[in-house]
Structures are given as structure tokens and as C-alpha cells.
Amino acid sequence: MAGEFDFINWIRAQSLKSDNLLVPPGDDLAVVKWKFDDLLLVGVDQVLDGVHFDSSIHTPRQIGKKVMNRNLSDCAAMACLPAYALATVALPRGRNIDYAKELYLGLREAGDAFDCPVIGGDTGSWDGKLVVTVTILGRSAGVKPITRAGAKVGDGIYVSGPLGGSILGRHLIFEPRVVLAREISARVSAMIDLSDGLSRDLLHICRESGVGAIIYADAIPVHEDAMALSQQDQRPPILHALHDGEDYELLYTASPTDNLPGTRIGTINAASEGILLQSEWHREPLDPLGWEHPL
């Protein structure tokens, strides 16, 4: 694209300080010294204009931050430490280099908070909308990766924070729960980050672990944004807490004797019991609602 050399030079000038980055962005590949004697965890996440953000409303800085934070949240879900990130940007024709720089600075800002530099990427222009992908490299750093598959019958089910109504703005400015994940990692049996909504993400844990679950409606911490949204759409706040996406809190299971940080919202049951929601007066199946992205 026009100005590509300028852009690469500009990125090089952003002084990526890492003793382990032997060849920085600007060559065919970056070269890092993987000095760690541990496991490498790798993931990639893509965000699309009109689905995960709206470029007519959100700034490129915000968009870049969000993409990076989604990847960092996946690191939290596995209890690994973020190490390096790579990004690609499909830039709509007409967006200039300054726009790409702002995207980069958003990525960078979010990554810096976890010592996770952007060590490579690719940018191109096309006739479509803005698409940004980030590939994240994480390391286990002494912690066995936590998967979705370890929940056991009798485990408590916990969430790290209040849920619902993230469309009101939190979906752009959340903080990935990397620090908490590392803190609780020795005690949790399964974990996931809440990107698709509690009802859907709980289903992932139950399927992968081969278990059922009961959730106590009264125990779910409902975010004040869910209350505010309820005023607008008349949908009960609890439904927002159960089904809205993009909370980016952690959902985890652990032996209930452990005094874990977070809020206990339920118990793991045998698979044959299904996934149930216990309300004041009755129990009903907790069906994951088709998650429609807020935008």
C-alpha cells in the first residue's frame, strides 16, 4: 500500500525494547529468542467492522486495544502469560497511514500493559471493511494450562465479576483477567473467558468436561450496565447477565472447599442432569441463547 515503507519505518521507530527480539518487525519474519523452558500457547482472533466494532463510531485506537485485549483475555482463560503478538490489518481504501498508526498504538497500549510486544504483522488496503487479526503467543511459565475440560461433579462454578450490558461500552475497555487467572490457576479445574455470554460459555465447559451444571439465578452478579440496558429494552437484567456477550470475565470451576476470589454462581452436576437454572420458584433448562453481537 502507499506509504508502506514509511509505515514500517515508523513501526521500527517505536522502539520495541526486548532483549529477546533479535530481528524486529521489518524483515520477512521476526526472530525471537525463546529462552523459556515451558509450553508455548498460540491463538488467533479476528475482528470485523460491523460485527465486533463499528468504525464509524469507534476510534482506531479503541479498536486496536480491543483486538489485543480479546487475545490477552484468551491467555487469561488458559492461565498463561502473554509473550508476543502479531497483527494483520485489512484497511479499507481511503483510510490513510495515520489510521493504521492509531490502530497499532491501540494494539501496543493494550500489549504493553502485559509486557506483550507486537513483533510482526502485515497491512494491506482493499475495497472491503476494516478487518484486524491478532495472533498471540503465550507461555505457561510454571502453570499448567487450564482447559475447558477439567470440571468435576461437585465443583463450584465461579465468575470473576459482574455480567451483562457490555454493549453500553465495556466491550471496548475491559481489562483482561490475566493476573487473577495466574493467582487462581493452582485451584481451578476448568476455565474459559466469557466472550459469548455465560449461557454459551458454560455450555463449552460442560461439553468439554462431560458434565452438567446448575446455576443459581440469585447468585449471579448482575452488572449495573445490565440494569441500565434493561431500562432501555425492558428485558430483565438477569437475562442480560445470562446471555449477553463480551463480558470478558472468567468463568471457572473448582472444589467448593476452596475459598476462591470471585462469586460462586452454581455447581457442577452429572451430565445426565443437564444444564439448569435455579430461580426462586423453579428449575428450568438453561438454554444458550443465540448470541447476537450488540452492534
Ligand SMILES: [Mg+2]
Ligand atoms: Mg476465549
